Every structure is written in structure tokens, then in C-alpha cells.
Amino acid sequence: MANEEPITIKKYANRRLYNTGTSTYVTLEDLAVMVKAGEDFVVFDAKSGDDITRSVLAQIIFEQEAKEGQQLLPINFLRQLIRFYGDSMQMLVPRYLEVSIESLTREQAKFREQMSSAFGGGTPFGMLEQQARRNMEVFEKAFGMFAPFARRHSMGEDKAAEPAGDIDELKRQLDEMQKRLSKLADKDKKD
Numbered sequence: 284m285a286n287e288e289p290i291t292i293k294k295y296a297n298r299r300l301y302n303t304g305t306s307t308y309v310t311l312e313d314l315a316v317m318v319k320a321g322e323d324f325v326v327f328d329a330k331s332g333d334d335i336t337r338s339v340l341a342q343i344i345f346e347q348e349a350k351e352g353q354q355l356l357p358i359n360f361l362r363q364l365i366r367f368y369g370d371s372m373q374m375l376v377p378r379y380l381e382v383s384i385e386s387l388t389r390e391q392a393k394f395r396e397q398m399s400s401a402f403g404g405g406t407p408f409g410m411l412e413q414q415a416r417r418n419m420e421v422f423e424k425a426f427g428m429f430a431p432f433a434r435r436h437s438m439g440e441d442k443a444a445e446p447a448g449d450i451d452e453l454k455r456q457l458d459e460m461q462k463r464l465s466k467l468a469d470k471d472k473k474d
Contacts, residue, residue: 290317290324294335300326315343 290304292314302309302324317324318340326339347353367376 287323290322292324292326292339293329294326294339295329300339301329311339311343311346314339315347318343 290302292309293301293303295301300309300311300314301307302313314324314326324336325334326336327333328335344356348356364376367373
């Protein structure tokens with residue numbers, strides 16, 4: 284993609300964006316998708332011909348930040364960034380931010396690889412989901428042991444008869460134990 288020319292987007296006075304590569308109108312959301320896909324583009328003001336790519340990218344960030352749960356830029360960071368405008372350090376900030384974001388991107392790729400290998404090629408969320416299912420199965424079995432009659436509602440009638448059969452078996456075993464105890468007690472009386 285490095286050898287390809289960036290896609291040209293024209294912004295008209297009515298604030299509409301036109302992709303000259305596809306001959307279609309696009310939205311800021313479409314441009315955000317292009318950025319995420321690694322597609323390079325430049326935005327020109329259709330009337331003046333000025334390169335307005337920076338301001339359009341800033342608009343995309345603004346829209347992303349406005350979405351619920353999408354805040355990426357901490358307030359203190361934004362405040363400090365504003366403070367750098369007009370400061371003698373202003374000329375160093377862009378390069379510092381570029382190097383920092385490149386480093387973060389490299390580390391992100393390493394982190395994803397480590398997570399993938401740690402979880403056997405699956406995602407950590409897939410593993411958590413499997414664990415949650417196993418925990419739920421164990422919980423249901425344990426709950427069934429303490430409340431066998433409550434299981435009748437969630438099982439078919441064939442399954443519902445099983446607890447009653449278990450109770451009959453327990454009663455039979457209890458009767459046998461009582462008979463044995465009685466025999467032992469009678470034996471002790473005779474001795």
C-alpha cells in the first residue's frame with residue numbers, strides 16, 4: 284500500500300465528502316472505516332484546493348469521542364495538549380506523539396500475539412465464556428442436589444420422575460438401616 288497514491292476526497296461547501304476513487308459520496312464514518320482498514324487518503328477543499336486532511340481527521344476523532352463508551356483521550360491529556368499550542372515545546376509534540384503511537388501499536392500487536400498463544404489460538408473472551416458455561420453447569424448440578432423438586436420445571440416429565448425414584452430408594456435404605464439397628468439393639472439386650 285506504500286507505493287499507492289492516497290485516495291482523494293473532496294469536501295464541498297455543503298460539507299459533503301466525495302471519494303474520487305469510487306465516485307461516491309462518503310461520510311466521516313466511512314472515512315473512519317477506511318482509516319481502520321489502513322487505506323490512505325487526503326482531503327481537499329473542493330473550492331480552494333487546500334489540504335484539509337488534518338481537520339477532517341480531527342473531526343473523525345471528535346465524533347468517535349462523542350460516542351457512548353468510545354472515549355479514548357483522557358481529559359488531562361486533552362488539557363495538556365491544548366497547553367502545548369503556542370508553547371516553545373509545540374514543535375516537539377507532533378514527533379513525540381508519532382513515536383509514542385508507533386510504539387503503542389507495536390506493543391499492541393505483541394500483546395495480541397501473546398494473548399492468542401496463551402489461550403491456545405482462541406480469544407481470552409472465548410475462554411472466559413467457556414469457563415462461565417462450565418461454572419453454570421456446576422451451579423445447576425449443585426442446585427439440583429439441594430432442590431430436586433425445582434428441577435421438574437426445567438426438565439421433561441421423564442426426568443422429573445427421577446427424584447421421586449431417588450427418594451423411594453432413600454426410604455428403602457433408611458428402612459433397612461432401621462431394621463439392622465433394631466436387630467443390633469435386640470442382640471445387645473440378649474447379651
